[in-house]
Amino acid sequence: MKEVGYKFDVIVVGAGPAGSSAAYTLARKGFKVLLVERGRIPGSKNVFGGRVYADPLREVFDGFDDSAPVHRWVTKERISMVSGEAMTSLEFHERKRTSFTTYLTELANWMARKVEEAGGIVLTEITVDELVIERGRVTGIRVGDEKISSEVVIDAEGINRLLLERAGLVPKLELRHAGLGVKEVIKLSKKEIEDLFGLEEDEGLAWLMMGDITGGLPGGAFLYTNRDSVSLGLVVMLGEAVKVTREHISRYVEALRLHPLLERYFRNGRIMEYSAHLVPEYTWPSLPHRLYADGLLVAGDAAGLLLNLGYNFRGVDYAVYSGYLAAKAVEKAHELGGMTSENLSVYERLLEESFVMRQLRKFRNAPRMRENGRLYSTYPEVVNSVMDQLFHSTYEVPKVMEAFKRAKEGRVGWLDLIRDLIEVVRSV
Numbered sequence: 001m002k003e004v005g006y007k008f009d010v011i012v013v014g015a016g017p018a019g020s021s022a023a024y025t026l027a028r029k030g031f032k033v034l035l036v037e038r039g040r041i042p043g044s045k046n047v048f049g050g051r052v053y054a055d056p057l058r059e060v061f062d063g064f065d066d067s068a069p070v071h072r073w074v075t076k077e078r079i080s081m082v083s084g085e086a087m088t089s090l091e092f093h094e095r096k097r098t099s100f101t102t103y104l105t106e107l108a109n110w111m112a113r114k115v116e117e118a119g120g121i122v123l124t125e126i127t128v129d130e131l132v133i134e135r136g137r138v139t140g141i142r143v144g145d146e147k148i149s150s151e152v153v154i155d156a157e158g159i160n161r162l163l164l165e166r167a168g169l170v171p172k173l174e175l176r177h178a179g180l181g182v183k184e185v186i187k188l189s190k191k192e193i194e195d196l197f198g199l200e201e202d203e204g205l206a207w208l209m210m211g212d213i214t215g216g217l218p219g220g221a222f223l224y225t226n227r228d229s230v231s232l233g234l235v236v237m238l239g240e241a242v243k244v245t246r247e248h249i250s251r252y253v254e255a256l257r258l259h260p261l262l263e264r265y266f267r268n269g270r271i272m273e274y275s276a277h278l279v280p281e282y283t284w285p286s287l288p289h290r291l292y293a294d295g296l297l298v299a300g301d302a303a304g305l306l307l308n309l310g311y312n313f314r315g316v317d318y319a320v321y322s323g324y325l326a327a328k329a330v331e332k333a334h335e336l337g338g339m340t341s342e343n344l345s346v347y348e349r350l351l352e353e354s355f356v357m358r359q360l361r362k363f364r365n366a367p368r369m370r371e372n373g374r375l376y377s378t379y380p381e382v383v384n385s386v387m388d389q390l391f392h393s394t395y396e397v398p399k400v401m402e403a404f405k406r407a408k409e410g411r412v413g414w415l416d417l418i419r420d421l422i423e424v425v426r427s428v
C-alpha cells in the first residue's frame, strides 16, 4: 500500500449530514480536514423523507437562515388512520418555523459547501475501502492501494457501516435493527401544491398515515410537500416486513400513490425520482454504545442515532448534532494531548448530556411498541368504524361508547386493548 505523503488532522468518511457537520466544525477551528464521499456530489447517495428540524442545524451551521435550501416550513401536521377507503385524521396548524421540507441532496450539498468555505477539503467519487488499523489504532483510510493518514478518522458512513464491519468493530447489521424507507418524488406545480393541500406561499404539510394504506407492511406512510413536488413513501420495519412482503417494495409505493384516498393529489403529477434506503431501528439495549476507539469516532446513522416515534422522525438533525459532538470530542482530545481512546471517550459524555441520547433513552420503548401489529390494522379499523357510526348513521346515532364497543367487537379484546394502551402511554 502506497502512502500519500500528507497527513491530515482529521479524515471524515461520508458527506451526509453527520460527516459534513463534523468536518465543518473542525475546519472552522483550523484543523486540517479531509471529507471523503463516494457519491458523484455530496448528497447524491443520501435518501430521506423530507422534513428536518431546524434548530440543531442552526446551532451548528453559521448562516443557516440566510442560505440553507429550505423548501417549505412545516406549519401543517396531519396524522391519519386509514382502513379501506375510510380515513380519520388529526390536523394541527400553527405558523411556527420549527421544521422544514427539503431535498436531502440539496441540503447535503449545501453542508459540504460550508465545509469548503471553512477551509476543509471535500473529495467526491472516492470510495473508502477500509479503515487502516496499525497496532490497534486507526491511523487513516485505504482508497484502492493508497493510504491517506490522519490523527483521527470520523466514520459517518451511514447505516450500512461496512467499514466498521470490515474492521471487526461492529457485527453485521441485523434485519431487526433496520427499517426500510422507500419513496417517490412527484412533481407538481407550486400553485397545485398550495391549492391541493391548503397551504400559503412557503407553508408545508407533513402527513403521516398508518393502517392498511401500507399494504399490510408494518410501518407507516408519509407525504411531505416540497416547493414544487411531493415526497411520498413508506418506512417499514425490515425484520417484520420480509415475513409478509409478497411483491417488490416499489409496488407498495406505487399502490400508495394510486390509493383512492391519495390518487386525487397526483393526477397531474409526474414521478421524478424513486429511491430506497435503510433506516436505523435500534431498540435501546441493542444501540451500539461504544462509539470511539483509538483514532476513531462514529457519528450519525452509522452510530444508530435516529429517533422514530411515528409522528416524529429525527434522523438528519440527530446526525448533524452527533457529528458536531464528535468534532467537539476531537477538539477536547487535541487539548488533552492526542486521539487516544481515553481522550476521545469524552464523546460518549457529550452525547449522553445532549438531547440526542436523552431523547433516545426517554423513548427507548418506542421501537418495541411499533412491533405491535394491531397498531397498523386493528386500531385504524376500530377508529374508522366509530366515525362511520357517528357520522353515517342516518336515523339513530349511537352514543360514543356504544359505537366504540360495537367497533371493537370481534377485533380486539379488553385485555389486549388495555395492555396496548399502557404500552403506548409508556412508549410515547
Ligand SMILES: Cc1cc2nc3c(=O)[nH]c(=O)nc-3n(C[C@H](O)[C@H](O)[C@H](O)COP(=O)(O)OP(=O)(O)OC[C@H]3O[C@@H](n4cnc5c(N)ncnc54)[C@H](O)[C@@H]3O)c2cc1C
Pocket (backbone or CB within 6 Å): 013, 014, 015, 016, 017, 018, 019, 036, 037, 038, 039, 043, 044, 045, 046, 047, 048, 049, 050, 051, 052, 053, 104, 126, 127, 128, 129, 156, 157, 158, 159, 163, 180, 181, 182, 183, 233, 234, 235, 276, 277, 278, 279, 299, 300, 301, 302, 306, 313, 314, 315, 316, 317, 319
Ligand atoms: C426513506 C427515508 C425517510 C427518511 N425521512 C427522514 C425525515 O423525514 N427526517 C429526518 O430527519 N430523517 C429522515 N430519514 C433519516 C435520515 O435520512 C438519516 O438519519 C440521515 O441521512 C443520516 O445521516 P448520516 O450522515 O449519518 O448518513 P447518510 O445520510 O447515509 O450519509 C452517509 C454518507 O456516507 C457516504 N459513504 C458511505 N460509505 C462510504 C465509503 N466507504 N466511502 C465514502 N463515502 C461513503 C454515503 O455515500 C453517504 O453520502 C429518512 C431516511 C429514509 C431512508
